[in-house]
Amino acid sequence: MNRVARRKFLSQLFVAFCALSVLLALVPLAFILFYLVSRGIQALNVSFFTQMPRPVGESGGGMANAIVGTLILVGIGAIAGVPVGIMSGVYMSEYAGSRFAALIRFAADTLNGVPSIVVGMFAYAVAVLPFKQFSALAGGLALAIMMIPIMARTTEELLLLVPSTMREGALALGATRARAVFTVVLPAALPGVITGVMLALARIAGETAPLLFTSFNNQFFSTKLTQPISSLTVQLYTYAISPYEDWHRQAWAGALTLVTLVLLCSVLARLATRRLERMHVR
Amino acid sequence: MRSSEAGFRIGTGLFGAVLVLIVVGIGFELWRQSMLSIAKFGLNFWATSTWDPVAGQFGALPFIWGTLYSSLLALLIATPIALGIAVFISELCPAALQQPLVFLTELLAAIPSIVYGLWGIFVLVPAVRALETWTPPSLKQVPLFSGPPFGIGMLAAALILAVMVIPFISSVAREVLRTVPSAQREAAYALGATRFEAIRAALFYARTGIVGAVMLGFGRALGETMAVTMVIGNSPRVSLSLFAPQYTMASVIANEFTEAADPLYVNALVEIGLVLFVITLAINVLSRLLIWGMANANRRPIAPATDEAKAAA
Numbered sequence: 001m002n003r004v005a006r007r008k009f010l011s012q013l014f015v016a017f018c019a020l021s022v023l024l025a026l027v028p029l030a031f032i033l034f035y036l037v038s039r040g041i042q043a044l045n046v047s048f049f050t051q052m053p054r055p056v057g058e059s060g061g062g063m064a065n066a067i068v069g070t071l072i073l074v075g076i077g078a079i080a081g082v083p084v085g086i087m088s089g090v091y092m093s094e095y096a097g098s099r100f101a102a103l104i105r106f107a108a109d110t111l112n113g114v115p116s117i118v119v120g121m122f123a124y125a126v127a128v129l130p131f132k133q134f135s136a137l138a139g140g141l142a143l144a145i146m147m148i149p150i151m152a153r154t155t156e157e158l159l160l161l162v163p164s165t166m167r168e169g170a171l172a173l174g175a176t177r178a179r180a181v182f183t184v185v186l187p188a189a190l191p192g193v194i195t196g197v198m199l200a201l202a203r204i205a206g207e208t209a210p211l212l213f214t215s216f217n218n219q220f221f222s223t224k225l226t227q228p229i230s231s232l233t234v235q236l237y238t239y240a241i242s243p244y245e246d247w248h249r250q251a252w253a254g255a256l257t258l259v260t261l262v263l264l265c266s267v268l269a270r271l272a273t274r275r276l277e278r279m280h281v282r
Numbered sequence: 283m284r285s286s287e288a289g290f291r292i293g294t295g296l297f298g299a300v301l302v303l304i305v306v307g308i309g310f311e312l313w314r315q316s317m318l319s320i321a322k323f324g325l326n327f328w329a330t331s332t333w334d335p336v337a338g339q340f341g342a343l344p345f346i347w348g349t350l351y352s353s354l355l356a357l358l359i360a361t362p363i364a365l366g367i368a369v370f371i372s373e374l375c376p377a378a379l380q381q382p383l384v385f386l387t388e389l390l391a392a393i394p395s396i397v398y399g400l401w402g403i404f405v406l407v408p409a410v411r412a413l414e415t416w417t418p419p420s421l422k423q424v425p426l427f428s429g430p431p432f433g434i435g436m437l438a439a440a441l442i443l444a445v446m447v448i449p450f451i452s453s454v455a456r457e458v459l460r461t462v463p464s465a466q467r468e469a470a471y472a473l474g475a476t477r478f479e480a481i482r483a484a485l486f487y488a489r490t491g492i493v494g495a496v497m498l499g500f501g502r503a504l505g506e507t508m509a510v511t512m513v514i515g516n517s518p519r520v521s522l523s524l525f526a527p528q529y530t531m532a533s534v535i536a537n538e539f540t541e542a543a544d545p546l547y548v549n550a551l552v553e554i555g556l557v558l559f560v561i562t563l564a565i566n567v568l569s570r571l572l573i574w575g576m577a578n579a580n581r582r583p584i585a586p587a588t589d590e591a592k593a594a595a
Contacts, residue, residue, distance in 0.1 A: 011476035018374055021366025022383065025452075028445045029390050032401050039404075087297030095291065104298035106570075107305045113498075113566035114308065114559060115505020117532045121539070121555045122304075125311040145304055152301060178290040206394025209507040209532070213540045233396050240400045241512065248404070255397045266392050 040256025043249035048257075053219060053235070059246050063254055065221040066235040069136070072223060073215055073231055074205050076140025077147050082197060084144075085151020090181055092152065093159035105156070108149040119145050120210035128214060136222075136229040139215025143204040150203060154196030158189045195272040202265035206258060208233035232258050308559060316553035318546055327553060333518050333534075335542070340550035344518035346557070348528040352436060352510065353503035355524075356443035361496055363444075364451035365485075371452075372459045373481055384456075391449035399512035402442045407433040407513055410441070414525050429525040432515060437524040439514040443503050451499040454573065458491030459484060461577055494572030501565040505558060507532040531558045 047062045054061030088108070092101045123142035128134055162185050170180035186193070208231075216228040217238065223229075232254055239251035313320075319327065323340060330341030371383050411433030421427050429435075462484045470480035485492065515527020516537060531554045542548045 007476050007479070011478035014478040014481070015374060018366040018370035021363040022370050024363050025367055025390065025445075025448050026386060029386060031405065032393060032397070035401055035405055036397070084297050084300050087294045088301050091291075091294040091298045094294070100295060100298065104301055107302040109570055110563055110566055111301065111305050113501050113505075113562055114305075115507065115532060115562055117505065117507045117535050118308065118312070118555050118559045118562075121315075121535065121552060122308045122311055124539075125315050125552075126307070129315075148301060148304070152298075176286045176290065178286060178293075181290070202392065206396065208394070208396045209536060212536055216540070233394065236396050236400065237508065237512075240396075240403055251400055255400050258394060259397055262392055262394060263389075266388075 036252070036256050036259055039249075039252035043253035044256060048250070048253050052221060053250075056242075056244055056247075061250070063230075063232065063235055063250065063257075065218065066230040066232045066254070067257070068221070068223065069215070069218070069230040070205060070232040072136055072225075072229060073139045073143055073211065074201055076137065076225070077143030077204050078197070078201060079144075080140060081144035081147035081200070082151060085148045085196075085200070086155050086193065088148070088152040089155025089159065090186070092156040094177065094181065096160075104152070108152045111145070112149040112153070115209075116146060116207055117209040117212075120212060120214055123210060123214045131226075133226065134214065134216035134228040136215050136225045136227065139211045139229065139231070140225075142210035142214045143207060146204050146207060146210060147200045150200040151196055154199065155189075155193055158192035158196065159185060161192065162188045191272045195269040198265045198269035198272070202262045202269070205265070206233060206262050208237055212237075309556075309563075312552055312556040312559055316549045316556050319549035319553045322546065323550075327550070328557075331518070331520060335538075335544065335547045338544070338546055340546070342531070342550070342554055342557075344520050345529055345531045345534050345554060347520045348436075348514065348518075349504055349530040349532070349558075351528070352439045352443060352514065352530060353500055355436070355440035356447060356503045357496060357500055359440065359444035360448045360451060360499060364448045364495075364499070365455055365492070367448070367452040368455035368459060369481055369485070372456050373484070374477075384453075387449045387452055390445065391453075395446070395506065395508040398442055398446060398509035402438060402509055402513040406442060407438050410435075410438045425522045426524055429521075429523045431525060432527055434513055434515040435523075435525050435527045436514065436521075439510045439528075439530075440524070442509050442513055443506055446506060446509060447499040447502050450502050451495050454495035454498055455492055458488045458495060458573065458576060461491070462487050488576065490572045491576035494569040494576065497565055497569035497572070501562045501569065504565070505532060505562050507536050511536050531555075 047060060049062060049067065050064055051060070051062035052065055053063065088104055092104055095101045120142050123138050123145065127138035127141050166188055167180050167185050170184040171177070175183070211231050211234050215231060215234070217234045218228045218230040236251050236254040236258065239247040239254065242248075319340060323330075327340060327342055328346060329343060331343045332339045332341045333344065334340075367383075367387060371380055371387075375383065411431050414431030414433065414437075417427055417431070466487055467480045467484055470483045475483070510530055511533040514530060514533060516529050516533055517527040518529045518534070519526065521528065535551055535555055535558075539548075539551050542551055
């Protein structure tokens with residue numbers, strides 16, 4: 001083989017490798033989704049959503065308490081995390097050049113890389129240990145901490161998408177900086193901010209590790225914020241590592257529910273971004 | 283006017299300060315809660331292998347070994363595949379395929395860890411067990427493949443971790459590749475380079491950013507908890523064997539933290555968390571610096587700026 005042919009062959013080999021690696025990544029995805037749907041559908045029925053877990057040996061039952069628990073935990077996380085995230089994002093974009101903005105950005109990126117189990121430990125130290133009580137609030141705190149850096153960074157990026165002429169226009173009309181941000185810039189970026197919230201919610205709804213020793217688990221229906229509370233993910237974990245066939249079926253149903261919830265959030269988020277891009281990109 | 287401006291700055295700045303405080307607080311709290319174990323065992327904690335809560339003996343070597351070994355194995359598998367995907371999406375594939383492929387790889391990142399774990403237990407582990415049973419005895423002599431075929435163990439953990447970090451590495455690598463000026467590739471083509479040679483030049487140009495992307499994946503793999511806990515076997519040992527059940531730092535915390543009653547036991551677990559925090563912190567900082575440096579070097583990119591570049595500008 002001459003030199004040119006060899007180089008061409010090598011190039012084709014490389015292209016083939018790249019295409020193959022895409023396939024290699026899509027195979028597990030297809031496998032996971034296939035098992036999730038086929039096993040999940042078998043176990044999914046109305047009672048899964050309306051009934052409580054049954055003890056071992058009794059078939060049937062559902063995860064009503066865990067579904068409500070997850071919604072409560074995610075709700076607490078959002079209430080605590082969204083304002084902090086958005087306001088830090090506003091600071092980073094409004095005072096983009098300042099040292100403190102760089103520090104916040106650095107903190108957000110670091111926090112984003114902190115393992116979720118470590119966040120759980122921190123929430124345990126500040127919200128469980130002093131009260132000697134696992135609680136929904138502690139779980140919500142852990143989720144809020146996971147959510148804040150995501151919210152802060154997306155808000156910052158989205159505010160930078162808003163044309164600076166809009167901000168300058170408001171300022172030229174004599175608006176204060178606060179007024180310009182809250183009545184002009186943030187509303188213009190609102191679909192994007194909602195996207196950020198949805199993406200962050202999708203991320204925290206699937207978290208297990210930070211909840212293991214904060215909100216713990218609860219076999220009963222509970223909405224008390226100062227008590228341990230059940231969540232889809234922790235319940236799923238308990239069922240998955242149990243030796244009971246019936247619990248495994250429930251775990252698949254729980255996983256399908258969870259993934260549907262998470263994907264729904266992501267898809268809604270993407271639709272909102274599309275709208276924002278259409279609005280602002282010329 | 284002036285005072286309202288300052289009020290706004292301080293008001294929003296306070297929220298930002300919360301973020302900084304959380305990071306500092308995590309480090310401080312973990313250090314405070316692990317002082318007992320730090321004082322009692324010192325550096326020996328990381329050099330010994332006895333983990334006996336009843337006797338009050340704690341050595342974390344098997345855990346740090348399991349974490350590093352599983353993460354490195356996962357990177358070994360994931361890096362070439364993730365880079366292949368990044369190159370395929372950003373350089374090779376038809377424009378119409380680009381968006382769907384990005385969506386599908388992002389889907390891989392959106393699946394919660396616990397679902398990977400569930401799939402791992404019931405689908406991947408039996409497959410790995412079959413593979414291990416089928417391994418010829420001659421190969422079993424090699425330390426890498428020794429031990430009985432459990433299914434659960436290092437190999438299953440590394441495989442599932444690889445699938446989980448692929449989307450992270452490939453999306454950052456894709457962004458990094460986009461900051462390579464197209465003049466770079468055009469010049470290569472103009473000199474008669476083949477596709478492979480032109481892309482190799484682009485990859486070389488983007489090498490710091492690519493290294494950053496891989497390290498970001500490494501950070502993810504180190505801290506990954508649920509999926510690994512469910513398939514690695516949770517047995518503290520230092521072994522090269524891919525078939526052996528082992529343990530990781532994150533898994534031992536997940537499994538034992540709620541059961542730990544004795545203060546020294548709790549402190550030992552928190553110390554593992556502290557070290558995990560410090561390692562992931564260092565890796566994240568380093569990888570961000572690499573990626574930022576890369577973005578700064580191309581301050582006027584011809585392709586659209588990445589998030590990182592925007593942040594750095």
